[in-house]
Amino acid sequence: MGTIQVVFMTVLVFFVIVTIHEWGHYYFAKRAGILVREFAIGFGPKLFSLKRGETRFTLRLIPAGGFVRMAGEDPELVEAQPGQTVAVRLKDNLVTRIYLDRLDERAGTIRGEVDSIDLEHKLTISLNVEGEVENYSVHPQALVIAKGKDTQIAPIDRHFGSKPIRKRAMAIFAGPMMNFVLAFVLFGVYAQLVGVPVDNPDKLLVSTIEENYPASKVDLKKGDIVESINGIEIGADLPKMIDIIGKSPNKPIEMKINRDGTSHAVTITPRPNEEGVGKVGIGATLPTRPATAVETVTRSAELMKVSTIFIFENLKMLVTGQFKLDDLGGPVRTAEMTSQIAKKGLAQLTSWTAMLSLYLGIFNLLPVPALDGSRLLFLGLEGIRKRPLDPSKESMVHFVGFAMLMLLMLVVTYNDILRLVRGE
Structure with a gap:
């Protein structure tokens, strides 16, 4: 492959395995009726943003994963408070827009001081308009607009936490599950590309x-x-x-x-x-x-088994501390290895992509805070206790875990860059 092709294939490998993971979360969250606010590839500042339906699809600067942001997982939008002056736009007697700023520029709206507001349960807003309190019903997909951004409201039945445990668990597990499916399919493609030894x-x-x-x-x-x-x-x-x-x-x-x-x-x-x-x-x-259909499936299953054992052996070394910092690789080393393998041909790149997808699925199921495995663990505890855990405490655990993972990622990436500079 030429240099441009290698770079393109390296980026494509990352994009495919992360996108299929996040698509699993997105698809099953939507099936459960959860409002998905954002589907993001990468972290940090936005490079590209496009809104389709209720969801904003974004490409972010740091290629270290992705996320699907569901209503109710993070603090919800800042609502208008009683006593605050807002403007609302009605359609078919339902409030479809609530403006929190630049009120003088909002033509065709009703302006008033908020007397009461409930955008999660009752979906109502009461405004004091020129001394008289007017009551309005709010559309379940109404937008709150402030500082040039529009945010769709999330009625309580669209929140992640309002759904049965089985549906929430499926929305979380679906990410790793899709990585396993992708790995199996790619190992099958690899079997077709390389064939099977002749007798x-x-x-x-x-x-x-x-x-x-x-x-x-x-x-x-x-x-x-x-x-x-x-x-x-x-x-x-x-x-x-x-x-x-x-x-x-x-x-x-x-x-x-x-x-x-x-x-x-x-x-x-x-x-x-x-x-x-x-x-x-x-x-x-x-x-x-050429491999037969049966041979393709059996070969794919065999490669899945062998690769899974290999991954767990490496994770065991990580847990027991039987490794050096140079043994760990972040996005830089992964990209470097992917580019080297891409030069060897499509078959080797397909096998490598399958391995990365399988690794991503397994790694995300580890009971480490901020990973899918930890979230599934919290759901299991909720099922045992028959009541939800304190959301603020759970969010803090995930936040600390995410911060630690990002710190480790920075250290590993810094070490990878030093290794490249040293020519190792």
Whole structure:
């Protein structure tokens, strides 16, 4: 892939796995009747904003995740207070707009001093208009407008906390669930792209050629058949090929290959790695055939299982402290690795994206404050206690957890940048 393609694919990988996660939250929240105020990719300042229906879709500056903001999760809009002068606009005898400022510019409105207001339960507002109190019913989708921003009101039955526990739990779990679905689908696509080994293979094919390695400087192409090395027949014996190359650091070797039925030899000098083992920078694979539908599903399930075990082993090391700071990677290292894998081809990038999606789903289910797993834990406690926990205390726990995660992200990102500057 070219540089522009690599950058595009790297951004696309991040966008897809985060968007599918947040879409899960969004879709099941909407199904439950919850008002979704914002669907955001990224954190921090807004780069792009578009409102569709009741929801504002935003792209934010810091590419470290995303969020779906539902009514009732955070402090709701600042309502007009008794004694405050406001202007309202009516349609079909229902208040559809409540203006809190620039009242002189609001044509076609009724202006008065708020006597009482309830935008969550009764949906009513009473105004003192020239000495007389007028009562108005408020439309359930009315907008409160102030400082150039319009915010839709949220009746109590549109709040996240007003819904049954099962619906709230589904709205939260749906994010990780969609990551699992995406991972399964992408592992299936990967199985289709690479195929499955043929029965009784008798040859090895060059599958990858690394840039800046000796193999990239000779006449080798993907799909070439490796017939022999230094006169030793290779057949389908990958370990034999690796062993011969590994024992020849800084020693020229003759590799005989077959391309389109024609054989020719290339001379390569393996480069020693840190352990002194010779490397030429090629990957080899057995001949494959297209995977059947059943094989695609079983292969995808197998890759899901193996990848899940690998992820949990790494999380175990994280919990037990068996790691160094350099072992952790933030958005910078993830982007760096994604760009490196994108250069290897679509199949490898598809597998990597599936792994990232699976990791995001598993990580978000950990019982860590601010993550989906912690929110599910609080819902479980609510179900056991038969009553909600104190919202202010729960919000504080999530806020502290989020702050700690962002601090860790900053430290890891700073370390990643230093590592890049040092050229490591």
